[in-house]
Amino acid sequence: MTTTYAESRWMGGACPFEAGWKKVMMWVFIIGDALLFAGFLTGYGYGRTMSADWPQAGEVFNLGLIGLMTFVLISSSATMAAAVATVSSDRAKAARFVWMTVVGGLVFLGLQAYEWSHLIGAGGRPWENPWGAALFGSYFFLITGFHGTHVLIGVLINVATAIRTRKGVTSAENVEMAGLYWHFVDLVWVFIFTLFYLI
Amino acid sequence: MSDSKAASLGIYWRTWAVLLVLTTIMFFLDTLDMPRGLFVGVMLVAMMTKATLIGGIFMHLAKESMDLIVTVVVCVMGFGLLLFGLTVVDAARIHDMLQGIFVR
Numbered sequence: 001m002t003t004t005y006a007e008s009r010w011m012g013g014a015c016p017f018e019a020g021w022k023k024v025m026m027w028v029f030i031i032g033d034a035l036l037f038a039g040f041l042t043g044y045g046y047g048r049t050m051s052a053d054w055p056q057a058g059e060v061f062n063l064g065l066i067g068l069m070t071f072v073l074i075s076s077s078a079t080m081a082a083a084v085a086t087v088s089s090d091r092a093k094a095a096r097f098v099w100m101t102v103v104g105g106l107v108f109l110g111l112q113a114y115e116w117s118h119l120i121g122a123g124g125r126p127w128e129n130p131w132g133a134a135l136f137g138s139y140f141f142l143i144t145g146f147h148g149t150h151v152l153i154g155v156l157i158n159v160a161t162a163i164r165t166r167k168g169v170t171s172a173e174n175v176e177m178a179g180l181y182w183h184f185v186d187l188v189w190v191f192i193f194t195l196f197y198l199i
Numbered sequence: 200m201s202d203s204k205a206a207s208l209g210i211y212w213r214t215w216a217v218l219l220v221l222t223t224i225m226f227f228l229d230t231l232d233m234p235r236g237l238f239v240g241v242m243l244v245a246m247m248t249k250a251t252l253i254g255g256i257f258m259h260l261a262k263e264s265m266d267l268i269v270t271v272v273v274c275v276m277g278f279g280l281l282l283f284g285l286t287v288v289d290a291a292r293i294h295d296m297l298q299g300i301f302v303r
Contacts, residue, residue: 016266017263017264017266017267017270018263018264018266018267019263019264019267024267027267027270027271030271031270031271031274031275034275034279035274035275035278035279035282038275038278038279038282038283039282041283042279042282042283042286045283045286045287045290046286046287046289046290047290049287049290049291049293049294050290050293050294050297052294052297052298058229063226063229067222067226070222071219071222074215074218074219074222075215077215077253077257078211078212078214078215078218078257080257081211081214081256081257082208082211082212085207085208085211086208176259179257179258180258183253183254183257183258184258186253186257187250187253187254187258190246190249190250190253191246191250193222194225194242194243194245194246195246198225198226198229198242199238199239199242
């Protein structure tokens with residue numbers, strides 16, 4: 001216990017990153033999960049570069065809807081950051097911020113379900129679509145589906161976090177870990193939004 | 200007490216506002232008829248700026264130790280770019296090959 005942070009740096013000491021094990025493990029998970037999405041997006045870039053008839057995003061997607069989804073997700077990330085910042089001083093307030101984040105996540109999922117049902121109704125499938133290269137549908141459903149699943153899991157984590165924060169049975173550190181996951185989901189959307197919908 | 204608490208939340212609301220402004224600018228640029236290369240370049244810069252704000256401020260990475268910052272940034276950006284860099288060359292080759300077929 002006498003080992004100081006500075007001495008243990010990179011030497012396998014008790015605390016090489018000067019952060020708790022939960023935070024370090026959360027970042028290790030985020031690195032891995034980020035590289036999973038990097039793999040998907042690289043695959044998408046590969047498929048798109050070699051396809052001659054990749055559809056125009058503006059002709060397929062309702063960009064106003066995508067803008068609303070982006071607004072909702074960024075806002076929910078801000079309320080989660082506020083929850084993490086207030087949890088040590090005011091648990092009831094922090095729980096309210098987490099509930100606001102949950103609402104944001106649910107609205108995002110609802111809008112995505114609407115987008116999916118609209119595109120499926122228009123003939124979009126993972127193996128074919130009426131707009132151009134078949135790979136377009138494959139990557140669209142794979143990437144937005146994986147991201148949507150992350151959002152759904154985040155909503156469940158946040159519901160548990162909100163209830164446990166209100167009851168006072170979870171630590172401030174755990175709220176911060178839930179926050180890290182939620183911000184990561186928002187971070188991935190920034191990349192999907194730019195690379196898939198705009199470029 | 201409540202003043203310092205309000206001040207500590209201010210950074211998050213300001214970050215939120217900057218993220219929304221950047222997103223709005225991206226949407227606006229999308230409606231313009233910009234040269235393709237310039238458009239993609241500006242979008243990538245805006246994307247990385249947003250990612251840095253979310254990672255640095257919302258996820259507090261800017262306040263972590265340099266060891267953790269370097270580990271996260273090098274692993275995600277380094278391996279991500281390596282993955283992309285190694286495949287894009289082949290994708291471009293196939294693209295040119297297909298172009299040749301269509302021109303014929």
